Each structure stands twice: as structure tokens, then as C-alpha cells.
Amino acid sequence: MGKPLFRGFYKGLSLLLYLLSLPFLLFLITKPKYRRSIPARFFLFKNPRIKECDVWIHACSLGEVKSLEPLMRELRGERVLLSVITATGLDEAKRLYPWARVTFLPFEPFLGFWAPRCKSLVVVEAELWFSLFESAKKKGAKTMLLNARISDRSYPRYLRFRFFYERLFEWVDELFAQREEDRERLLALGAKEVSVKGNLKLLSTPVPKQLLPKPPKPLIVAASTHEGEEEMILEAVASLSYPFYLAIVPRHPERFDSVWKLLERWSARENRSIIRRSQQSQWWSAEVTLVDSMGELIDLYAIAEGVILGGAFVPVGGHNPLEPAYFGCKILSGIHIHNQFALFENIEGYYLMEPRELLEYLERLPALPRSFVKGEMGPKPLLDAILHYKKECEIDGKSL
Template sequence: MIYNIFCFLVWLFCVPFLMFFSVKKKYRLSIPSRFFLYKNSPLKQSDVHFHACSFGEINSLEILSKNFNSSFSVITQTGLEKALKFNNNSKFLPFELFLPFWLSKSKVLVIFEAELWLNLVKYAKKNGAFVILLNARISDKSYKKYLKFKFYYKQIFNNIDLVLAQSNIDEIRLKELGAKNIKVVGNIKSANLKQVSKIYPKFKEKLIIVASSHDGEEELILKSIKPKLNQKFLIAPRHPERFKRVSKICEDFAKRNSLKFEKFSSNLGLKSDIILLDTMNELINFYKICDVVILCGSFIDGIGGHNPIEIAQFNKPIISGKFFYNQKTLYDLVGGIKFTDLSNINDILSLNLERSYIKNSCNFDEIVNLIKEQI
């Protein structure tokens, strides 16, 4: 009761700010749905309710969820869009205040990684669900912050029946926060790999992908690169709302170097030297035919890196920055990554780089069976 009163006071205080941000395109659907229940009726009952944050996490759960009668709750708009493509029983997860009467019954609740909300697990347990925390991890950067709120996380873990951790280090940290019944199964992202949906012919030029880039990284990388005649660049921003801005950056880069530029969405045949991949769900198809991937999210401090395993499944050379602390476990699963601060990027791109490879992966069938045992 005290926690719900606290949530109500927080919600009341934040209402003016929520109203302000709800006019922004990025939050136009999520804020009204999550904080005001606008067009956000409860999920239909299912055997397994999966909850994850955004596009990448939902993407990791797609194949797993197809083994069950499932439903999805998400936090972001891109996450919901992705979930609805393969599961119509998908909604935004409302703010904690609304969960006591919004949450539908399920036999199992599977929470992905760090989506730890007290009312979500508490009322799922009250509804009779077996609660699983899947792919659990505590990053180096987050660990001290978690410890400051240990009292809160202890209450959460009191309502979690099974924790499937990524590594032994995660197991130790999770125990410190109050988690019980922990099983180290590895990272599901290393076993549940997204597959190619379309086959593109390989380019005669050397295809270099600048993958999952964030604000500031495109400019930093392109400023460091001196393109050669046999090179073709595919720029793939992480967030779709940045496509327009990155298009201008790429266009300016092309003009400075007397190169041709096009956007993927323009359907011009992919004949240009610089191509902006301004669409979702296509990057995996280009990983298969590329020659090198510059994996972003790692060149500017504050992001923490991205998943290298999707690339390593194709044994493509990977170039990365040093700021990958949020993906340390995944980086440890991949061999052959070349690290740089971009000062020597042109020399590196000229080398016959070592191919990346996945060192080991978790047992996907084991995870499926652990969930099935509770249905």
C-alpha cells in the first residue's frame, strides 16, 4: 500500500512533464498508453507473459516466444512495433501505479534482463504466475547503483522464483541483491540468433558497415575515414528517429569526398558509395554479405556497446571502440574483435582482418524446457 501511494505521488508530480513530452514523436504513443492507459486495455490471458524493454530485447525473445501461447508487454514504441509483427497480444506496460488492476493472469511471467518492476512481479505472483528473470545481468557500471537500492531489489527478488543468469559474475552480484534459485545458463542472445530474411548479392566493392551508430558517432567515424575506390559504406543508425539527421551527415561526407550517396528507402539499386540504411530489420541481411563491421555504441562513452554476436555468427571482422562495458559478457563470447580509438582506422580497414567467431553459446532448448515445466 505504501509503495502504491508513493507511485501515485510520483505520477502526480510528473503529469505536467509527461504531458509536455507526449507531443514528441518518440513518446507520442508510449506516454499516453503507459501513464494514462490511453487505448491500453489489459493483455489477453496467456500461458507465458514476456516483458522486455525495447526493440533489441523483443528481437531476442521472438523465437523463444513462438514455443508458447504468449503475450508481450514492452516499454518503447519501437519495441511494441516489433512485438506486434509476430504477436498481436502485445501492449505497452503501464506505470507501476496501474499494474494492480491492469495485469492479466498468466502461468509464467518471463522478465528479460534488467526490467525489474516491483508491482509487475508482485501482482504476477498474486495472480498465480511462476516468475522467471531471463538473461539476468548486472553490468559493471550499474552494480554500485543497484547496491544503493538493495532494499528495493530485495523486495523484487522475493517475488522471483527462478533467475537465469548470463555469467558467474552476474550470479554473485544477483545474490548480493537478494536473488535466490539462480542458474547460470549463458546469454540467450548467443543461442537465439536472428536469421537472414533476404539474400542480397555480394558487392564487388569491399562493403564496410557502420552499425548501430549513435549521435556523434557517425561524424566521429566518417571524419576519421579516408575512403578508397574499392570501398562501399553502409551507415546504419541505431534509432530510426535519427535517420533524417544522419542522412545529412552522410550526404555531406559524400560531397566532401566526391562520392555518390543514396538512402536505402529510395530504392536506387544500392549502387552508391555511401548508403544510409534508413529502415529496420535489414541490417542482419547486410551482415551476411559485408566484409567488415564497425560496431558502434562503443566509440563514445555513455552508451556501453552493442551485441557483437549477430555479426560473429557470419564470421565477419569486427572493429570496436573501447566503451563496451554494458556488453562485456557478450564481448567475452566473441573472439577476433579488433579494438581501436579510430586514430588508425584507415590502416585497419586496409588489413586482412581476423574473422570474428562465437566462443560458446547457451542451451536454447534448456531454457524452453525450464519454462514449459511451469505451464
């Protein structure tokens, strides 16, 4: 299929999928999780076109938005547009970067006319939207994929659609991969200019928002947990031989209520005390705290003895281990870390296990060595690529 024919087919297919999904989208708007994002992304409600910017950065959700902090500090003097997919990502972006223009990314059929004229487009990780790169490139931007990775698990699926990625990468000028293995996979999919720059998250040093009181007993943080993991963790801690505090921080806010109901049943059965953070301002007044508030995970890492890192005891792919490692927490994780291999490679002192082994490791927790981050990278190569237009102006002798 030729390039013009492919573009026409892809755009037609995107529009058809959009039209067919309208009834489902209208239903999803009733869900709190999607109440803001769907109207903005699929109906452009309160999402007007921005005509021009210097740097357009696109990041999917909260984790990617947070990882941008070191780069965004350096870009503060530029006109930056930051687009996101999720409502939690939007809220975090507005909190961290109030000086930038922050908005939801429209669905692909709208991008042809919505995309602003910019000098650089920077897309973070696996947000491989064909129309995003094509629209920016056609309007004169240098296009980059930052922090690119392809996990062992997803690579076979990428290969099945190699014909699509070959055409997508024709619109990407430069790719920065996390590892050499990612670089090789991207080249196999048709990418051209790929270099290994490490993981963007290694640029960030997490800083607590507030200093929480140190608990009188060891604190275990169950971080970014998913369905099925809270029950497994509660079953394990119920048999611990030493006193402890447990803070459970579900990954998705829409699960707060269901996790609280689980805690109520567990508390009645095990005769253990529980509290809900949103209803109790004082920390450590119960053995188990449901942290049903946003933005407190880093504060908890700073005083934790150990962290049970969620998303890996069920086949989600794991979550960022760098943040707890910066604070020397002892990291316990499941084996399903296929989305986080590159980050775990930069850490010493973590422990992977099956769910049935969790209690054994928790019993040994006080004696386990603390984790630490062993790798680092600097932002200059990435900044040089993003701010290429300044260097070009200097070469041309133009005034900035």
C-alpha cells in the same frame, strides 16, 4: 522499513512521480518517438486489461524482442502475452509473433489492476519493475528474470539501492544469469535462486530476410551508431587507401534526418557520393548509403566484409556482436562494451580500439581474420522453468 510499509511507500512514490510528470508526458506525446507508447503506457489509451494468459513475457525493446525468437517458437501453443516499452519493440514483436498478444506495459501505478492472471511471468534482462513482479506473483504466477546481467559500470549504483532490490527479489522465484559474475552480483543484491544459463541471444541464429546483391567493393557496415560516432567513422573512411562501400545504420530512427544532414555536409567537403535508402531502391549506386529503414541490418551483415559496431566509441555500453559474428564479419568496436561483455566472451576475432585507431584497423581490414561465435546454449532448461505448470499437471495426473 517493514515490507508493508515499504510497499505503501513505493506505490505512493510511484503515483506522486506519475502525477508530477504529467505535464512533461503531455509534451512528449508530440514527439514521433513517443506518440504511441506514452498514451498506451501512462494513460492506458487503446491498452485494455487482459484478464488471463498462460505465459506473460516482458521485454523492453527491439533487441530483447528479437532475442526471444527461439523461446517463442517453442511457446506457440500457449496463450502468450508479450509486453514491451518501446514502439520499435512493439512493431517487431507484432511482426515476429503475430499469434501472440502484444501490447505496451503500463506504468507501475496501473499494474495492480491491469496485470493479467497468468501461470508464468518471464522478464528479460534488467526490467526490474517492483510492481510488475509483485502484481504477477500475487495473482498466482511463477516469476522469473531471464538473461539477467549487471555490468561493471552499473554494479555500484545497484549496491547503493540494495535495500530496494532485496525487497524486489522477494517477488522473483527464479533468476537465470548470463555469467557467474552476474550470479554473484545478484546474490549480493539479495536474490535467492540464481543459476547461470548463458545468454539468451546465443539461442538465435540470424537469418536474412532477403539476399542482397554482393557489392563489387568491400562493404563496411556502421551498425547501430549513436550521436558522435557517424562523424568519427566518416572522418576515418575519407582517408582509406582502397575503394569501399559504407552503409550507415543509426540505432534510433529519430536520428535519420540529422545523420543525413551530416552526410550531405561530408559529401560536399569530400566530394563523395551518398544515397538515402528510403529514396533509392538500388543498392551500391553510391559510396555511402544511409540505411534509414528498419529490419535490413541482418541482410547487410550477410554480405559485409567488416562491421563497425556502434554504441561503444561513445560510452553507451555497446551493442550485440553475435549477429555480425554469425556471418563471419570482421568486427571493429570501441572500448565501451560494458553492457555486452557476456556476448563478446562468446566471440573470437573482434577488435577493440579508441576512436583515433579506427583508420588504422580499417586499413588492415582486408587482411584481418573473420570473427565467429564459439559458444552456444539450448532452450530446454528455460522452457522447463517457463512451462512448469505442464509438468505439475503431469505429476498431478491431470489432463492438459
